[in-house]
Amino acid sequence: xxxxxxxxxxxxxxxxxxxxxxxVARYGGAAPTEWGLDVAGVTGELPAGQQATALxxxxxxxxxxxxxxxxxxxxxxAHAVPATLFLNARWIDANPAQFEHLAxxxxxEIGNHGTAHRPLSVTGxxxxxxxxxxxxxxxxxxxxxxxxxxxxxxxHPPRFFRSGTAHxxxxxxxxxxxxxxxxxxxxxxGDGGATLTxxxxxxxxxxxPPGSIVIAHMNHPGGGTARGxxxxxxxxxxxxxRFVRLSDVL
Numbered sequence: 724x725x726x727x728x729x730x731x732x733x734x735x736x737x738x739x740x741x742x743x744x745x746x747v748a749r750y751g752g753a754a755p756t757e758w759g760l761d762v763a764g765v766t767g768e769l770p771a772g773q774q775a776t777a778l779x780x781x782x783x784x785x786x787x788x789x790x791x792x793x794x795x796x797x798x799x800x801a802h803a804v805p806a807t808l809f810l811n812a813r814w815i816d817a818n819p820a821q822f823e824h825l826a827x828x829x830x831x832e833i834g835n836h837g838t839a840h841r842p843l844s845v846t847g848x849x850x851x852x853x854x855x856x857x858x859x860x861x862x863x864x865x866x867x868x869x870x871x872x873x874x875x876x877x878x879h880p881p882r883f884f885r886s887g888t889a890h891x892x893x894x895x896x897x898x899x900x901x902x903x904x905x906x907x908x909x910x911x912x913g914d915g916g917a918t919l920t921x922x923x924x925x926x927x928x929x930x931x932p933p934g935s936i937v938i939a940h941m942n943h944p945g946g947g948t949a950r951g952x953x954x955x956x957x958x959x960x961x962x963x964x965r966f967v968r969l970s971d972v973l
Contacts, residue, residue: 740903743863749901750845750859755892758848760908764896767908767936769972774933775965777972778806778952779907780941783840783887784813788917788942791821795941795949800830804956807907807969809836809885812869814942815876826877832968833877835904838868840887843895850890851916862895866902883907883969889938907969910935914951917943924951929958936969 741749761767769777780795782788799806808831815822825831842848842855843862849855856862866884874880884904886895896906911931914924917940924939924947931937939948 741901743860743867746863746898746901747859750894750898753845753859753894755845755894757893758844758890760889762891762896763893764900765891765906765908766973768910769934769936771934773972775967775972776931776933776959777936777967777969778804778939779809779834779885779909779936779969780806780939781809781836781885782811782814782942783836783940784811784815784817784942785840787811787840787887788940789814789817790942790944791818792941792944792946792949794944795952796825798949798953798956800828802956802960803830804960804966805830805968805971806966807832807834807883808941809834809883809907810873811836811840811887812838812872813840815872822876832970833873833881834883834885834907834969835866835869835873835881836885837865837887839865841865842888842890843886843899844890844892845894846892848890848892850888853888855890856895859894859898862898863902866899866904870902870904880904905973907936909938911937913937913939914946914948916940917946917948919947919951921947921950921954924948925954928952928955933964
């Protein structure tokens with residue numbers, strides 16, 4: 724699957740990262756003290772004073788949905804609205820052609836949404852009925868497995884990581900950092916895990932303040948996400964709101 728790599732990031736520039744054995748040796752005895760959406764090591768908003776808004780869209784894959792919301796992506800392209808797309812390994816495998824087109828589009832950047840879409844825990848914590856990683860080794864597998872896939876496809880490693888369900892403990896976020904990625908949380912839940920109606924999505928997105936990171940989903944065509952963003956974004960753009968990819972400001 725040929726994908727044009729970024730002109731400023733190549734595989735040869737990738738830093739040396741810890742191996743699985745090194746990660747287990749470093750964190751195998753560490754006990755987490757935090758669990759949830761907003762723990763140490765999670766970036767939940769843009770830097771202070773930033774007047775832009777970052778739109779981020781997850782594609783979960785597998786039982787979490789392997790669809791492709793072409794209406795959403797087409798709308799973003801038509802209005803030149805950039806976004807960070809967090810893609811799970813299973814979604815990539817199910818949508819190779821769509822992945823290639825997204826990866827080659829400079830409007831978007833591709834983030835790591837995990838290998839099997841699991842909450843990131845070193846003790847087996849779960850979220851929303853989805854079983855989390857059970858130990859440090861599984862944390863490594865969840866992050867590094869898809870990072871390797873993305874590195875091979877893109878020609879450079881991903882800069883940002885978001886776990887399945889966006890739940891973490893504070894040991895797991897340290898592992899992510901040691902693997903060269905930054906954990907991206909969110910300020911505004913734009914589509915409620917792809918459960919909100921178009922009217923509800925419009926309300927959430929239209930109210931997103933400057934400096935916020937908005938989370939939504941691009942793997943549930945036919946849901947309310949595309950129509951909700953299509954209703955909310957023109958007004959924000961008309962008011963002068965700027966939209967950025969995470970790497971533009973972080």
